[in-house]
Amino acid sequence: MLVLSRRAGESVVVGDDVTISILEVRGDVVRVGISAPRSVAVHRAELLEQLEETNRTAASPSDDAVASLSEQLRRHPR
Template identity: 80%
Template sequence: MLVLSRRAGESVVIGEDVTITVLEVRGDVIRIGIDAPRSVAVHRAELLEQLETVNREAASPSEDAVQSLSAALRSRPGNHAG
C-alpha cells in the first residue's frame, strides 16, 4: 500500500485518467473529490461490504424460508406429488 500525505487542494493521480483531490480537512473527516471516467467504478468500501453481506444472506435462505417455500409448492393446485 502506498501511503501519502496530502493537504487540502493537493491531488494524487492514478494511471492516466483518475485524479483524487483532497478538498477539505476538518478534524477527523477528510472530503475528497474523485475525477474518473464513467467506465471506472468508484464505490465506498462500506457499501460494497454491506452489499456483499446482503447478497450472501439472500443466497442462503433460512431453514424456515425453505420449509415455507416447500409447503407452498406442495399446496399449489394441480400438484399431484406425494
C-alpha cells in the same frame, strides 16, 4: 500500499484518467473528490461490504424459508 500526505487543494493521479483530490480537512474528517471515467467503478468500501453480506444472506435461505417455500409449492395447483 503507497502512503502519501496531502493538504487541501492537492491531488493524486492514478493511471492516466483518475484524479483523487483533497477538497477539505476539518478535524478528523477529510472530504475527497474523485474524478474518473464512467467505466471506472468508485464505491465506498463499507457499502460494498454491506452489499456482499446482503447477497450472502439472500443466497443462503434459512430452513424456515425453505420449508415455507416447499409448503407453498405443495399447495399450488398444477
